[in-house]
Structures are given as structure tokens and as C-alpha cells.
Amino acid sequence: MRICIHRGTSxxxxxxxxxxxxxxxxxxxxxxxxxxxxxxxxSLLPAVAGFREPDDSLLGVVISxxxxxxxxxxxxxRPGVPVYIGEAAHNIMKAASPYVPNGMAxxxxxxxxxxxxVQIGPFRITPYxxxxxxxxxxxxLVEADGKRVFYSGDFRAHGRKARLFxxxxxxPPRDIDVLLMEGTTIGRTGTDExxxxxxxxxxxxxxxxxxxEGLHLVWASAQNIDRMVTIFxxxxxxxxxxxxxxxxxxxxxxxxxxxIPQSDWPDVRLYIPHPQRVAIKEKGLFADRDRHNVNxxxxxxLPGLKDRAVMMFRPLMxxxxxxxxxxxxxxxxxxxxQGYLKDESTARVTEWLDEQGIPLEVIHTSxxxxxxxxxxxxxxxxxxxxxxxxxxxxxxxxxxxDNVVRQEDGVWWDV
Numbered sequence: 001m002r003i004c005i006h007r008g009t010s011x012x013x014x015x016x017x018x019x020x021x022x023x024x025x026x027x028x029x030x031x032x033x034x035x036x037x038x039x040x041x042x043s044l045l046p047a048v049a050g051f052r053e054p055d056d057s058l059l060g061v062v063i064s065x066x067x068x069x070x071x072x073x074x075x076x077x078r079p080g081v082p083v084y085i086g087e088a089a090h091n092i093m094k095a096a097s098p099y100v101p102n103g104m105a106x107x108x109x110x111x112x113x114x115x116x117x118v119q120i121g122p123f124r125i126t127p128y129x130x131x132x133x134x135x136x137x138x139x140x141l142v143e144a145d146g147k148r149v150f151y152s153g154d155f156r157a158h159g160r161k162a163r164l165f166x167x168x169x170x171x172p173p174r175d176i177d178v179l180l181m182e183g184t185t186i187g188r189t190g191t192d193e194x195x196x197x198x199x200x201x202x203x204x205x206x207x208x209x210x211x212x213e214g215l216h217l218v219w220a221s222a223q224n225i226d227r228m229v230t231i232f233x234x235x236x237x238x239x240x241x242x243x244x245x246x247x248x249x250x251x252x253x254x255x256x257x258x259x260i261p262q263s264d265w266p267d268v269r270l271y272i273p274h275p276q277r278v279a280i281k282e283k284g285l286f287a288d289r290d291r292h293n294v295n296x297x298x299x300x301x302l303p304g305l306k307d308r309a310v311m312m313f314r315p316l317m318x319x320x321x322x323x324x325x326x327x328x329x330x331x332x333x334x335x336x337x338q339g340y341l342k343d344e345s346t347a348r349v350t351e352w353l354d355e356q357g358i359p360l361e362v363i364h365t366s367x368x369x370x371x372x373x374x375x376x377x378x379x380x381x382x383x384x385x386x387x388x389x390x391x392x393x394x395x396x397x398x399x400x401x402d403n404v405v406r407q408e409d410g411v412w413w414d415v
Contacts, residue, residue, distance in 0.1 A: 001145040001415040003178070006046035007033065008389040009409050012184050013069030015390055016046045017151065020412075021144035024121040025050070027061045028140060028151050032072025042076045047410075051077050059121045060084055062112070064153035065137030066093050066223070068102070075104045084118065086127070086136035087111040088255055092223060095254035098283050099247040112138065126173075130155040131164050133367025135225040135255055141173050147415040148173070150381055152181045154390065157373040158197045158365065160226045165373070172380040177415050179383035183391035184368035186400070194372055196365040198230045204363045205234035205333065214329025215306040216240070217313040217358070219349075220336060222248040224367070225255055227335055228312075232261040232268070235310040243271045243311040246280070249292040263292040270296040271311065273320035302326045315345065318352045327356050333363045375400055385415075 050058025299322025
């Protein structure tokens with residue numbers, strides 16, 4: 001087996017890994033780089049034979065999880081290339097596509113599932129469901145030519161699915177020739193020992209909700225399902241209703257899990273802000289709206305709920321007049337990567353918060369493994385070669401792990 005990491009040996013995001021065995025090839029992920037310009041993404045598509053022109057030796061692309069930095073360039077692959085992805089991950093992508101910039105879904109995906117091997121030509125691929133801030137995310141064990149390669153994808157060990165990580169540590173796949181392991185948190189301050197868990201965050205949200213006299217806004221990604229569960233549980237513990245918009249409602253529905261909060265739950269209400277109502281009309285999203293109308297509330301209901309509700313916040317809500325009328329005593333919790341706060345678009349929202357007199361508090365934990373947990377995975381798998389990927393600090397892997405061999409983008413090497 002041969003491997004070429006097209007992108008990822010010296011950066012976070014934009015991951016794309018090509019593997020070849022017996023003259024046949026597959027790709028693992030085809031992500032959009034984090035520093036990609038607003039336009040011209042097609043030129044960033046890696047030079048994988050079969051991505052742009054027909055090539056029967058390319059058997060397919062396996063997407064580890066539904067984050068743009070792992071699938072965002074897939075839209076530019078020619079039609080007909082088979083795509084493998086988790087079913088719930090794809091359903092979330094499909095549900096989100098009308099509501100988000102650059103939304104997409106695959107026309108005829110082939111689904112992968114936890115520890116259920118799939119044969120793609122000479123490649124036997126076994127997915128391992130992982131704890132990550134993306135729902136239905138996988139590590140991938142790839143076997144071919146008598147070699148075994150384990151691709152970590154993105155993972156952590158402090159979320160609501162931490163038991164999955166522990167199960168892999170307790171019963172790891174054996175005889176791993178190459179571990180392609182992410183190291184997002186290497187080099188970041190305070191990441192060596194560990195992070196707050198989702199249970200820790202739940203307690204922090206409980207405190208924040210109790211300290212809020214009026215409406216409490218939470219700015220978080222609706223696709224971070226662990227975080228949605230955390231926020232719902234904290235709201236319930238403080239006797240507050242959870243107010244969600246239609247985008248959040250369709251994402252929660254797309255998980256297909258009745259254990260995850262839904263728009264028709266007694267402690268959940270649907271509030272559709274004005275810009276989203278306009279989008280529903282322009283894009284014909286009436287079926288989504290009608291399907292989630294059971295617990296819908298309107299601007300006139302907000303004054304009576306503001307001191308006993310938590311509202312999931314999105315930037316478009318700064319243009320909603322109904323919300324503006326009930327912001328006396330409001331507070332906002334920011335629950336995403338703090339690097340986004342430096343973006344120009346985010347700065348406009350923080351300026352709006354200042355204008356409204358709404359204080360912002362960060363309550364967040366990483367979607368990626370701490371250095372301590374990266375060490376645990378590497379020790380459990382005991383690979384003959386550990387190749388750093390998905391990190392700006394790949395030069396430092398040798399400080400923490402054994403058998404580290406750095407590779408370069410675009411260079412083929414033998415397993």
C-alpha cells in the first residue's frame with residue numbers, strides 16, 4: 001500500500017489523503033482549507049486522478065465526518081465518484097444545505113457504520129464511531145496489501161460519547177503499521193492535561209442561566225449536537241424553556257435520534273426570526289416550517305417568556321425586531337472556538353451586543369483531543385509509524401509520541 005497526503009501535514013483543515021493498493025485508489029476526506037478565500041475553491045481541489053476527469057482506478061471517497069474542513073471540496077469532484085459517509089452525518093448535511101452558505105449534500109451516498117467493515121476493491125475499511133463535536137464522526141481502519149492503516153479523523157475523549165474513546169483504548173485494533181493522527185491541540189495553551197467535559201459545561205450553563213434576569217442567549221453551532229444536549233439539560237435544570245429557530249429544528253430532526261431534543265418536546269419552543277421567515281418564502285421551505293409548527297411561538301409571546309427562556313442565537317437574529325424588544329436584562333454565552341471572534345462578521349455581532357448592553361461570556365470546550373488523550377490513543381494503538389496530520393505543530397509530535405515520521409504534502413510513500 002502507498003499513501004499520499006495531499007493536504008494536512010502542516011495545517012489544520014483541508015485534509016485529503018489518497019491510498020493506493022493493487023493499482024486501485026481511494027481518498028479519505030476532501031476538505032476545504034481553513035484559510036480558503038471566499039471564492040475560487042475549485043482550484044484548491046487536490047490533484048487526485050479521477051477527481052476532475054474519469055479514471056476507473058479511483059474507487060471512491062470516504063468522508064470521516066461532516067465538517068467543512070473534511071468534506072468542503074467534495075462539491076467539485078466530478079459526478080459518479082462514489083462517496084462513503086455516515087448516514088446521520090449526511091442527513092445533517094442535507095438538512096442544513098438550504099440554511100447555510102456553501103451547503104451541500106451527496107446525490108447517492110453509500111453509508112458507513114460503527115465497526116461494520118466495507119470492502120472497496122482491495123481496501124477493507126472498518127469505521128470506528130468517535131467522540132467529536134461533529135455528529136456521526138468516524139476514525140477509519142484501512143487494510144490492504146497485508147498492511148493496516150488507522151486514520152484517526154477528528155476526535156476527543158471529553159464529550160458525551162467519551163465511552164467510545166475508552167472502548168477503543170480498551171480494545172484497540174492491533175498490528176497497526178501506520179497511524180495517521182490529528183494533533184489540533186498541540187501547541188495551544190492549556191491543552192496538555194485535558195479540557196472541560198460537556199458535563200462541566202452543563203454546570204457552567206446552569207450557573208450562567210441562574211445569574212441572568214432576562215432572556216439568556218447562547219451562540220453555538222446547531223450541528224454540535226453534544227452542545228445542544230448540554231444546553232437543553234442546563235435549561236431544564238434551571239426551569240427555562242429552550243427556544244430554537246427552524247434551522248436548529250431541522251438539524252436536530254436529522255440526527256434521527258429520539259433521545260436528542262426535538263422541536264415538539266414539552267420544554268422546547270420554535271421561534272422563527274424575521275430574516276428566516278423571509279428565507280422560508282424565498283426558498284420554499286414551507287414543509288420544514290409546517291413539520292415543526294407544534295410548539296411555535298411568535299414575537300408577541302417573547303415578553304412573557306424572556307425571564308424563563310434560553311434562546312439559541314444566530315447572527316441573523318440581530319435583524320429581528322421581535323428579539324430586540326425583549327433584551328432588557330439579557331446575557332449571551334458564546335460556545336464556539338474563540339478564534340471566530342476575530343472574524344469581521346463576528347465583530348459586527350459583538351458590536352451589536354455592545355449596543356444592546358448584552359454582556360458576552362465564553363462557555364466552551366474543544367472538539368479535539370487533549371495532548372494527554374492523544375498520547376493515550378497512540379500508546380494503545382502502538383503503531384510502527386505515527387504520521388502527524390491536521391496540525392500546525394507537526395514538527396513537535398516527536399516530543400510526545402514514539403515512532404513519529406513526518407511526511408510532506410503531495411509526496412507518495414510506502415507503508
